[in-house]
Amino acid sequence: MTGAESQPPAAQEEQPTHDAQPSIGANLVQAIVRGNSVVVTILAIALALLLGALLIAFSDDAVLSKFGYFFAAPMDALNAFGSSVSNAYGALFRGAIVAPSTVSAYAAGHATASQVFYPICLTLADAAPLILAGLSVSIAFRAGLFNIGAQGQVITGGLLAGYLGFAIHLPIVMHLVVAIAGGFVGGAAWGWIAGTLKATTGAHEVITTIMLNYVAASLLNYLLATSAYQRPGQQDLISKIVRPNARLPLLAGTRLPLDFGVIVAILAAVACAWLLSRSTFGFELKAVGGNADAARTAGMSVGGTYALVMLVAGGLAGLAGGAQVLSTSTSYSITGGLNSSLGPNAITVALLGRARPLGTVLAGLLFGALQAGSITMQAVTQTPVDVVTVVQALIVLFIAAPPLVRGIFRLRGSRTGGQDGALAKGWNG
Amino acid sequence: MAGAPRPATHREPLRETTLKLELRGITKRFGPLVANDHIDLTVSPGEIHGLLGENGAGKSTLMNVLYGLTSPDAGEIVVDGTPRTFHSPSDAIGAGIGMVHQHFMLIPVFTVAENVLLGRESTRAGGFLDRRAARARVRTLSERYGMQVDPDALVENLPVGVQQRVEIIKALLRDADVLILDEPTAVLTPQEIDELIEVMRALREAGKSVVFITHKLKEVRVVADTITVIRRGKVVGRAEPDATEAELASMMVGRSVLLRVEKVPAAPGEVVLDVDRLSVDDASGHRVVDDVSFDIRAGEILAVAGVQGNGQTELTQAILGLCKPVSGAIRLSGRPIGGRSPKQVLRAGVGYVPEDRQHDGLVSSFSVADNLVLDQYDSTPFASGIAFRPSVVREHATRLVEEFDVRTGSVDAPAGTLSGGNQQKVVLARELSRDLKLMVVSQPTRGVDVGSTEAIHRRIVTARDSGVPVLMVSSELDEVMALADRIAVIYRGKIVGILGADASRDELGLMMAGVGEEKARADSEAHPSVMTLVELQHEHAGEEPTP
Numbered sequence: 016m017t018g019a020e021s022q023p024p025a026a027q028e029e030q031p032t033h034d035a036q037p038s039i040g041a042n043l044v045q046a047i048v049r050g051n052s053v054v055v056t057i058l059a060i061a062l063a064l065l066l067g068a069l070l071i072a073f074s075d076d077a078v079l080s081k082f083g084y085f086f087a088a089p090m091d092a093l094n095a096f097g098s099s100v101s102n103a104y105g106a107l108f109r110g111a112i113v114a115p116s117t118v119s120a121y122a123a124g125h126a127t128a129s130q131v132f133y134p135i136c137l138t139l140a141d142a143a144p145l146i147l148a149g150l151s152v153s154i155a156f157r158a159g160l161f162n163i164g165a166q167g168q169v170i171t172g173g174l175l176a177g178y179l180g181f182a183i184h185l186p187i188v189m190h191l192v193v194a195i196a197g198g199f200v201g202g203a204a205w206g207w208i209a210g211t212l213k214a215t216t217g218a219h220e221v222i223t224t225i226m227l228n229y230v231a232a233s234l235l236n237y238l239l240a241t242s243a244y245q246r247p248g249q250q251d252l253i254s255k256i257v258r259p260n261a262r263l264p265l266l267a268g269t270r271l272p273l274d275f276g277v278i279v280a281i282l283a284a285v286a287c288a289w290l291l292s293r294s295t296f297g298f299e300l301k302a303v304g305g306n307a308d309a310a311r312t313a314g315m316s317v318g319g320t321y322a323l324v325m326l327v328a329g330g331l332a333g334l335a336g337g338a339q340v341l342s343t344s345t346s347y348s349i350t351g352g353l354n355s356s357l358g359p360n361a362i363t364v365a366l367l368g369r370a371r372p373l374g375t376v377l378a379g380l381l382f383g384a385l386q387a388g389s390i391t392m393q394a395v396t397q398t399p400v401d402v403v404t405v406v407q408a409l410i411v412l413f414i415a416a417p418p419l420v421r422g423i424f425r426l427r428g429s430r431t432g433g434q435d436g437a438l439a440k441g442w443n444g
Numbered sequence: 445m446a447g448a449p450r451p452a453t454h455r456e457p458l459r460e461t462t463l464k465l466e467l468r469g470i471t472k473r474f475g476p477l478v479a480n481d482h483i484d485l486t487v488s489p490g491e492i493h494g495l496l497g498e499n500g501a502g503k504s505t506l507m508n509v510l511y512g513l514t515s516p517d518a519g520e521i522v523v524d525g526t527p528r529t530f531h532s533p534s535d536a537i538g539a540g541i542g543m544v545h546q547h548f549m550l551i552p553v554f555t556v557a558e559n560v561l562l563g564r565e566s567t568r569a570g571g572f573l574d575r576r577a578a579r580a581r582v583r584t585l586s587e588r589y590g591m592q593v594d595p596d597a598l599v600e601n602l603p604v605g606v607q608q609r610v611e612i613i614k615a616l617l618r619d620a621d622v623l624i625l626d627e628p629t630a631v632l633t634p635q636e637i638d639e640l641i642e643v644m645r646a647l648r649e650a651g652k653s654v655v656f657i658t659h660k661l662k663e664v665r666v667v668a669d670t671i672t673v674i675r676r677g678k679v680v681g682r683a684e685p686d687a688t689e690a691e692l693a694s695m696m697v698g699r700s701v702l703l704r705v706e707k708v709p710a711a712p713g714e715v716v717l718d719v720d721r722l723s724v725d726d727a728s729g730h731r732v733v734d735d736v737s738f739d740i741r742a743g744e745i746l747a748v749a750g751v752q753g754n755g756q757t758e759l760t761q762a763i764l765g766l767c768k769p770v771s772g773a774i775r776l777s778g779r780p781i782g783g784r785s786p787k788q789v790l791r792a793g794v795g796y797v798p799e800d801r802q803h804d805g806l807v808s809s810f811s812v813a814d815n816l817v818l819d820q821y822d823s824t825p826f827a828s829g830i831a832f833r834p835s836v837v838r839e840h841a842t843r844l845v846e847e848f849d850v851r852t853g854s855v856d857a858p859a860g861t862l863s864g865g866n867q868q869k870v871v872l873a874r875e876l877s878r879d880l881k882l883m884v885v886s887q888p889t890r891g892v893d894v895g896s897t898e899a900i901h902r903r904i905v906t907a908r909d910s911g912v913p914v915l916m917v918s919s920e921l922d923e924v925m926a927l928a929d930r931i932a933v934i935y936r937g938k939i940v941g942i943l944g945a946d947a948s949r950d951e952l953g954l955m956m957a958g959v960g961e962e963k964a965r966a967d968s969e970a971h972p973s974v975m976t977l978v979e980l981q982h983e984h985a986g987e988e989p990t991p
Contacts, residue, residue, distance in 0.1 A: 313819035314787030
């Protein structure tokens, strides 16, 4: 009975006969949508911030030197540790939400309202593309697809939105609408390629989207050097400037970076929420994600759903690209910076948001805040911005391994470990 | 058994007598679920002990405890008067317990002898595998217990029944004195079941004991010396093999059950489904449905009987448009539906209960309500345009759950939390709630408890009586014989013959093994099977259960 050891004990006989092996996609959906309780998510964030604190303290020379004679004067070392961490996270907070000193200065008449609201507006502006790209990954997750290609879709969306922004003349409002729609179309086309390949040939979307990311990145570099895109008189890779009619309007005056992109992100989230819970397509999408075989047996077109989901997901990522290119944050132009870490961060945001629209919005806001605050943090305390990247990465790590978090906090598992671990172990198949 | 030659490599000291096995107060919990609740069980040497219970009653958990796969929360395992703790199957094997799982643990591309060698490879000088000794051992054992197994045959070429014997030999070679057979008959033809019964008896003659786990009343009565019935994790009673099926069934279910489906003779109408010379290939190009023709009339049930894996799955999939036929025609009320998409076929009025409901019939993460509209979510009244209407879906679900007696906490509960029988009721309710021209049902009661089986059978007959033709695929002979108006026997993709409802069990069994219709009839009359003989005896003794 050599094989017997590997036979898992039949924990519940209620599910007899066939232990249908769920696909990786279905496992993912299970793990992401159901596997993590809100508690685990919050604890994962707390744990990541805690480890980030250690990193901040031990990258601080002052703290290190105090720890050099820890046993002689332990309080010195601990005080240095505490002040280093509180300075860094304090700066992070001031850069991301609000700085108390500015508020009191404003109360005393020494600062303007813009200065008070600047940090929170920066957070919102940073969050918009994260939310849009996060929604892209989330909606694909729900259909059991792993959209690694948000990055490429951001680029193609940005390229088309930008081109429509500077190459054509249209009246006000209409030009903006066309440019934003261009962003959706550009990304949607890129996503649709991966979806259709999966539907017709079975090519795994993880592979195809990763490859399409490279294609899109090269396309960006190529196009920015062509006369159609490149700004006249410039040698570096920067596009022509988007015409004023196609620029995302600023929402809170010229001094604050908040533009219409945030509204686009919120509208997209609302649309996704409706799509998932109240549309026949959402039903189809979730059925395919939950059990593609049953969906097929019930008459749904699984391949068609894959293609359509990837089209929508690509479109959302494309909107993120468009929102960047048409925004003040990029000075209304396309640069090589369009190929940033937005794609990978979008995956993180979707994971943290448990692939739900509201969750994705909240996760996008958190990451936007971390991003916005990290700049102030570096400026004030010389703590490298990378600490924030590490914290983001740790959050994902803990989200992906709920049993780890439960173990650390001695929580009782709401369900058996097998399913929760599916995300962590699902990739060897 | 004392004095019989034993393999040289065994680990335990020789036992003078065969072992007596006792389970005392075994309790096993999974969260709030008590899978085993203070179970006591004694298996005496040289007895066949039937362990009877429904799916989910706790049989497999109990055996997993006994085999060291899970550890009990309370209670002890006593072997020959000594309490033992099994941390792993190897402990259990060391104590003389062998297990034959429902799903075999064999390597298909190895020969029988090589499979038997696995995990206990003995080598000759120089590290060469001692294949010759393994072959000899397989031969000795198979002869001693009347099992015909060729040690040099590749496992993948063997019929399921013979593969099962290889598993039994594996256990015997590891010195097992108690053999646990977990639902051993589920995958066998009636003839193979007969042969297995002979093997079990031979084992008993040799002083071994057998724990025979099953939910089939007939078999346990035929072969067991003692029967223990468990229900909801508790031992609810012990019975002698002369207990009637009705007695056993009511013990197993906890109430009296109607074992026979009551139905009036069919009143067949016009031909609704016409399958004409249909052939289907599987993904690797093998012909799995081979030139099959039949038709079904309104108001009759045509059962396709056969051992699993003889093309039934592909036949139903071809009708539903889930796989493309190579040749042949399928007509529904005269209109060709071959080659249509599943959606078109479903919309044309075909209801479908797939054989594997968890795999193909349900999205287990979806609520019961959503599953009840899985194939009509985009048509009125459940959708208007592209908007899905959850409130209508819930109303619809509330009505169906009531009508079909689906036991669920709420229509919003995920379908995966329901028991097998209730899941099947959800699928059946979904299909029967549509306006049907034809009903295709595969393995309607596989893994379904006796109580739900009764309800599902009644539903199928009701559908027939309302004029819907039913194509039922089943590998359970009892089910086929209880429900069918006509029986088509399928073997290796071909229809061997189409018989009337009065066909005998043995005749069907032989045909399921590929024997032609004429010969099957002659043979079955000349050599009735063990099961049939026992049944006849009971009938003569006036013991046939009256519900």
